[in-house]
Amino acid sequence: MAGLPVIRVGGKGSSLSSSSVYAIANGLAQVSIDSSALDRLASSSSSTNLKPHQLISLLPSCSSIEESRASLVVLLSKLLSLSGSPNIRTLLPDRIAAALNSSSSQDLGLESLDLTEEEAIALEKLKDFSAFYGICALLDHQSAALATVSDAVAALSCEALKADVAAFNSIDAGDGYAAKEVIGVANDLKVLLNGSKLVGKVETEAVSEIPKIHARLRVQVKSVHATTREELNSGAKVGKGGSRSVRSERTALLALGAALFDLGDYSLRRAKLDLEAVGSENLLSRLVELFEKQCPSGESLRSGFKLVQELVFEEAETYVKFAHQVNVLMELVQKIVTWEAITVFVALEGAELTGKGQGGEVNGEVNAKAEKKNEKKKKKVSLGRGTTVMVQLIKDKLQGKGGNAVDSSELLENWVKELLSLFDPKNSDFDGVLNKVKEIVESNETRRLPKLPKGTRDFAKEQMTVRKKVFSIVEDVFERHGATALDTPVFELRDTLMGKYGEDSKLIYDLADQGGELSSLRYDLTVPFARYVAMNGITSFKRYQIAKVYRRDNPSKGRYREFYQCDFDIAGQNEKMGPDFEAVYVLTELLDELNIGDYEVKLNHRKLLDGMLEICGVPPEKFRTICSSIDKLDKQSFEQIKKEMVEEKGLSVETADKIGTLVKERGHPLELLSKLKQEGSKFLENNASIDALNDLEILFKCLEKSKCIGKVVFDLSLARGLDYYTGVIYEAVFKGSAQMGAIAAGGRYDNLIGMFGTKQVPAVGVSLGIERVFAIMEQQLHEGQKQATRATKTEVLVSIFGDDIGLAAELSGELWKEKVQAEFLVNKRGTKHFDRAKDSKIPWMIIVGEKEQNEGVVRLRNIAAGEEVVIRRSDIVEELKKRLNA
Numbered sequence: 001m002a003g004l005p006v007i008r009v010g011g012k013g014s015s016l017s018s019s020s021v022y023a024i025a026n027g028l029a030q031v032s033i034d035s036s037a038l039d040r041l042a043s044s045s046s047s048t049n050l051k052p053h054q055l056i057s058l059l060p061s062c063s064s065i066e067e068s069r070a071s072l073v074v075l076l077s078k079l080l081s082l083s084g085s086p087n088i089r090t091l092l093p094d095r096i097a098a099a100l101n102s103s104s105s106q107d108l109g110l111e112s113l114d115l116t117e118e119e120a121i122a123l124e125k126l127k128d129f130s131a132f133y134g135i136c137a138l139l140d141h142q143s144a145a146l147a148t149v150s151d152a153v154a155a156l157s158c159e160a161l162k163a164d165v166a167a168f169n170s171i172d173a174g175d176g177y178a179a180k181e182v183i184g185v186a187n188d189l190k191v192l193l194n195g196s197k198l199v200g201k202v203e204t205e206a207v208s209e210i211p212k213i214h215a216r217l218r219v220q221v222k223s224v225h226a227t228t229r230e231e232l233n234s235g236a237k238v239g240k241g242g243s244r245s246v247r248s249e250r251t252a253l254l255a256l257g258a259a260l261f262d263l264g265d266y267s268l269r270r271a272k273l274d275l276e277a278v279g280s281e282n283l284l285s286r287l288v289e290l291f292e293k294q295c296p297s298g299e300s301l302r303s304g305f306k307l308v309q310e311l312v313f314e315e316a317e318t319y320v321k322f323a324h325q326v327n328v329l330m331e332l333v334q335k336i337v338t339w340e341a342i343t344v345f346v347a348l349e350g351a352e353l354t355g356k357g358q359g360g361e362v363n364g365e366v367n368a369k370a371e372k373k374n375e376k377k378k379k380k381v382s383l384g385r386g387t388t389v390m391v392q393l394i395k396d397k398l399q400g401k402g403g404n405a406v407d408s409s410e411l412l413e414n415w416v417k418e419l420l421s422l423f424d425p426k427n428s429d430f431d432g433v434l435n436k437v438k439e440i441v442e443s444n445e446t447r448r449l450p451k452l453p454k455g456t457r458d459f460a461k462e463q464m465t466v467r468k469k470v471f472s473i474v475e476d477v478f479e480r481h482g483a484t485a486l487d488t489p490v491f492e493l494r495d496t497l498m499g500k501y502g503e504d505s506k507l508i509y510d511l512a513d514q515g516g517e518l519s520s521l522r523y524d525l526t527v528p529f530a531r532y533v534a535m536n537g538i539t540s541f542k543r544y545q546i547a548k549v550y551r552r553d554n555p556s557k558g559r560y561r562e563f564y565q566c567d568f569d570i571a572g573q574n575e576k577m578g579p580d581f582e583a584v585y586v587l588t589e590l591l592d593e594l595n596i597g598d599y600e601v602k603l604n605h606r607k608l609l610d611g612m613l614e615i616c617g618v619p620p621e622k623f624r625t626i627c628s629s630i631d632k633l634d635k636q637s638f639e640q641i642k643k644e645m646v647e648e649k650g651l652s653v654e655t656a657d658k659i660g661t662l663v664k665e666r667g668h669p670l671e672l673l674s675k676l677k678q679e680g681s682k683f684l685e686n687n688a689s690i691d692a693l694n695d696l697e698i699l700f701k702c703l704e705k706s707k708c709i710g711k712v713v714f715d716l717s718l719a720r721g722l723d724y725y726t727g728v729i730y731e732a733v734f735k736g737s738a739q740m741g742a743i744a745a746g747g748r749y750d751n752l753i754g755m756f757g758t759k760q761v762p763a764v765g766v767s768l769g770i771e772r773v774f775a776i777m778e779q780q781l782h783e784g785q786k787q788a789t790r791a792t793k794t795e796v797l798v799s800i801f802g803d804d805i806g807l808a809a810e811l812s813g814e815l816w817k818e819k820v821q822a823e824f825l826v827n828k829r830g831t832k833h834f835d836r837a838k839d840s841k842i843p844w845m846i847i848v849g850e851k852e853q854n855e856g857v858v859r860l861r862n863i864a865a866g867e868e869v870v871i872r873r874s875d876i877v878e879e880l881k882k883r884l885n886a
Contacts, residue, residue: 004027004028004029004030005023005028005029005030006029006030006031006032007020007023007024007029007030007031007032008031008032008033008034009031009032009033009034009037009073009076009077009080010033010034010036010037010038010076010077010080010081010093011034011036011037012034012036014034015232015233016073016074016077016232016233017137017229017232018136018137018138018140018141018225018228018229018232019141020073021070021073021074021134021137021138021141021232022070022137022138022141022142024069024070024073024100025066025067025069025070025073025134025138026066026069026426027069028426028428030100030101031073031076031097031100031101032097033076033080033093033094033097034080037080037093038080038090038093038094040080041080041082041088041089041090041093049116049117051114051115051117051120052112052113052114052115059071059072059127059131063131063135063320063324064324064327066138067131067134067135067138067324067327069100069134070134070135070137070138071127071130071131071134071135072096072099072100072130072134073100073134073137074130074131074133074134074137074232075096075123075126075127075130075134076093076096076097076100077232078126078129078130079092079093079096079122079126080093081235082122082235088116088118088119088122089116089119091113092113092115092119092123095113128319128320129246131320131323132246132249132319132320132323133228133231133232135320135323135324135326135327136224136227136228136231136249136253136323137228137232138327139224139228139253139256139323139326139327139330140221140224140225140228140229142330142334142425143217143220143221143224143256143260143330144221144225145425145430145434146217146263146330146333146334146337147214147217147218147221148434148437148438149337149423149433149434149437150214150217150263150267150337151185151188151189151192151214151437151441152192152386152387152390152437152440153267153337153340153341153344154189154207154210154214154267154270154340155189155192155193155384155386155387155390156341156344156345156348156383156387156390156391157206157207157270157271157273157274157340157344158189158193158196158199158207158210159193159196159198159199159344159348159383159384159387160198160274160277160344160347160348161202161204161206161207161270161273161274161277162198162199162200162201162202163199163200163202163203163204163207164199164200164201164202164203164204164207164208165189165190165193165199165207167208168186168189168190168193168211169186169190179215179219181215181216181218181219182211182212182215183211184215184218185210185211185214185215185218186211188441189210189211191386191440191441192384192386192387192390192440192441193384193386193387194384194385194386195382195384195385196382196383196384196387197382198382198383198384199384201839204273205269206266206269206270206273207270209266210266213259213262213263213266214263216258216259216262216263217256217259217260217262217263219259220252220255220256220258220259221256223252223255223256224252224253224256227248227249227252231249246319250312250319250322253312253322253323253326254308254309254312254326256326257305257308257309257326257329258305260305260326260329260330260333261301261302261304261305261329261333263333263337264296264301264329264332264333264336264337265298265301267333267336267337267340268295268296268298268301268336268339268340270340270344271291271295271336271339271340271342271343271344272343274340274343274344274346274347275287275288275291275343275347277347278343278346278347278350279347279350280350280408282408282409283346283350283408283409283412286409286412286413287342287343287346287412287416290412290413290416291339291342291343294339294416294420295335295336295339296332296335296336300332301329301332301333301336304325304328304329304332305329307325308322308325308326308329311325334423334425337423338419338420338423338424341394341419341423342415342416342419342420345391345394345415345419346412346415348383348391349391349395386440386441389436389440390433390436390437390440393432393433393436394419394422397418397422397429398415398418398419453561454555454561455553455555455559455560455561455562456560456561456562457560457562461792463774463778465792466774466777466778467774470594470770470773470774470777471546471566471770473590473593473594474546474566474590474594474768474770475544475546476593477586477589477590477593478544478566478568478586479544481542481568481582481586482542483542483543483544483568484542484543484544485543485544485545486529486532486543486544486545487545487547488522488525488528488529488531488532488545488547489522489528490521490522490547490548490550491511491519491520491521491522492519492520492522492527492528492531493517493518493519493520494508494510494518494519494520495518496527496528496531496756497520497522497523497527498520499723500527500723500724500752500755501523501524501723501724504523504551506552507523507551507552507553508520508521508523508551508552509521509550509551509552521549521550522549522550523549523550523551524549524565524567524767525545525547525549525565525567525767526567526569526724526749526752526765526767527724527752529543529545529567529569529571529765530724530749530752530753530755530756530763531756533571533753533756533761533763534753534754534755534756534757534759534761535756535757537757537759538571538761539571539572539573539759539761540571540572540573541569541570541571541572542569542570542571543568543569543571544566544567544568544569545565545566545567546564546565546566546567546770547564547565548562548563548564548565549562549563549564549565550562559741560771563769563770563771564770564771565767565768565769565770566590566767566768566770567765567766567767567768568583568586568765568766568767569763569764569765569766570582570583570763570764570765571753571761571762571763572761572762572763573762574762576695576698577695577698577699577702577728578702579763579764580695580699580727580728580748580764581699581702581703581706583746583764583765583766584601584603584699584703584708584712584728584730584766585703585706585708586766587601587730587732587744587746587766587768588601588708588711588712589708590744590768591711591732591743591744594773594777596734596736596743596773596776596777596780597734597735597736597776597780598734598735598736599711599732599733599734599735599743600711600712600713600732600733600735601711601712601713601730601731601732601733602666602713602715602718602730602731602732602733603669603712603713603714603715603718603728603729603730604714604715604716604717604718604719604720604728604729604730605692605693605695605696605727605728605729606692606720606725606726606727606728606729606747606748607688607689607691607692607695607726607727608683608688608689608692608693608696608716609623609627609630609716609719610623610688611683611686611687611688611689611690611692612659612662612663612683612689612716613626613627613659614686614688615658615662615682615683615685615686615689616655616658616659616662617652617654617655617658618651618655618659622649622650622651624723625649626645626649626651626659627719627720628719629641629644629645629649630659630663630717630719631718631719631720632644633663633717633719634717634733634741634742635741638660638663638664642656642657642660645659662716663716663717664716664717665715665716666713666714666715666716666717667713667714668713668714669696669700669703669709669712669713669714670700670701670704670709672714673693673696673697673700673714676689676693677693677697692727695727695728696714696728699728700712700714712730718730718731720745720747724749724751724752725747725748725749726748726749726750726751727747727748727749727750727764728747728748728764729745729746729747729748730745730746730747730766731744731745731746732744732745734772734776736776741772742769742772743768743769743772743773743776744766744767744768744769745766745767745769746764746765746766746767747764747765748762748763748764749763749764749765750762750763792821792823792840792841792842793821794821794822794823794840794842795820795821795822795842795843795844795884796815796820796821796822796823796842796843796844796845796846796880797822797823797824797825797833797836797837797840797842797844797845797846798811798812798815798822798823798824798825798846798848799824799825799833799837799845799846799847799848800824800825800826800827800848801827801828801830801833801847801848801849801850802826802828802849802850803826803828804826804853805826807848807853808824808825808826809824811824811846811848811858811876812824814877815877815880818877818881820877820880820881820884823840823842833845833847837863838863842863843862843863843864844860844861844862844863844880844883844884845859845860845861845863846858846859846860846861846876846880847859847860847861847868852870852873856872856873856874857870857871857872857873858870858871858873858876859871860876860879860880860883
């Protein structure tokens, strides 16, 4: 025991950590009692009523020796916190400390001891509590280590499986939807895999789900750590009420158990896949044998978690047994992760097992030529910078551990034995592995790819192809209706934007003062359009604009801080409700042509809303703020909105209830309109409502005549919170599986342009939330509902098998002059050419090798059909054009 670190407990200001409990429990450290803590206890007892007590009864029967020792550590700490207890003597903590420092790990030496009544009561009250938190401390320490090491092991599996890890780059979409820990795991994996040439195109759920599964464990580790740390350092309480409930802690451990189960399940899946990646049949056969014999099975993992679930609902006195079972599950998962490390190491480095052994050759004479070839092949593919360090660390630990192995099978057995030891948390070498992983991740912090600001996105080539196609459709629809393009500055004077957006004005991005002008990023495209029309004295204008806008909002799914809007507006005096009809028609036309799926257009009238509020008794000065509350009905229940209107905005309960009755009205436009215009309707007693109903009658008849009314729903709950709306308002809502909220909106704003000039120019418009449309399309692509779009428009790949760049330039130049979309590749390896064409989905290849060049021909290959024809070099351009135009 000499030379072990000493952990002092009981001193003033000292704290007990889970790591300390773990170290003492496993004999990796000794415990020492601070003298000041002993001074607070009695050196002897004045009581003559001493009774013998079996100290071994302090230990729960279900516990392992490690858990028993952890229980005693916590019990010792709690006893030392019982200050002012004259009948608790120093003898008791001294005896517990001696047991913990005993050289025998199996025999704690807790013989019978005569105890005072107060000592017996304290032990009885504290033993189960101490046992529970002793096990919690073990779980806290081990799960934190497991969360770190499992990331590195999983990263190695990504390489052994040649897995597609592109998804790790797109987890943080910038919309705030991905959890912080999920992003953290993905970033750590990218650091470990940085520079890897082994990750590839193989898609597997066992890899794609790593960030979510590992992040779930991180979250639960933090939860258990927080409660455990607090309890380890709180004072002991042994009043008549007994120990307090640990219900919340049990809930935390249950969640930890679920996270451990998922981690073990996916780690086991990858381990089995890693086995398939082992190249040597002999090695594979022996490794499978060892794996099936020693690695916990999926059934044992499920049984372990099932027992955890059953015990959590048992009576309170079983909570120690419950914690013990979670710890058993932890050990199962640790062993599974260790076996994943073993299988992936052999898959990546197993070739060495058939080469040289420890200080000699395992299978006699090694073919020098083959060894050189293997070494050359290894140099061509490399691990990530982080995983390379991990593999080298393992190889260093295995150096000289082959023993007297006479063949690769025996050497494999020795390696498995050493790796099981290396990844055992109780082994001192395990700390080296753990610290190395932390060092890799932390040292690479400065070399990580820069992080995007929240609420923003990058768009890869595949996404840009979809976006360009969508923008093209949008422009075609707008121009079909006679709109002309307009562009305005990305920022405006702050005074231009303020006062136009109601309560949403707080979301405007303000810029730093430059030369005395206070400017802000544009919030939408409508206000800049109104400013442009007024500033230029325009009285009639039909325009469209596709540009980015900015909102200092909280990112959420489909909601960003920087995003595109596609606006269509009609300004000027026109036939009554004509522009309104066209704007709604354009909206349905857009969504139909984008083919995103089912949607509905909710429609209302601002004057009808005002009339409704007046009918319900809302004061005019509160119309806008109450509309803002009603506008939230698509996200919150009416009871929540009612509470806001009454408690925050000062409406009476009676008025709020009247609003609640009316805003529930929705249905087919003409049918609901007829209902609102029936004799006796209160809406007919209000001038604003009458005007609105007359407008809507014209609009609905136009929509019916144009055969697009089937997508429109007349909905009195639609409010649209922006202050500038004066007439018809509408928004489109996607009805598919993706919960996106409104994907387009608009309405009439007759007074906005007049705010910037002397003339009132009426206007109406619609804005398509294109980012949400993209999000829907991306989800549909992910779910396989739509065929993936090619990232490039390349029609032919000019493949020069060799190193003649001049020939590539000559042939490509001829194609480009004929407006053929072509790329070229010069490489001696044929697989490079075919992989390039396949990955980029290029339909044709022109192949020229040394033989073709000598014969004055080329090979024209149809990728999809897998067919080739030989064509004279001089005829290839014309022949290719014929086939492209066929």
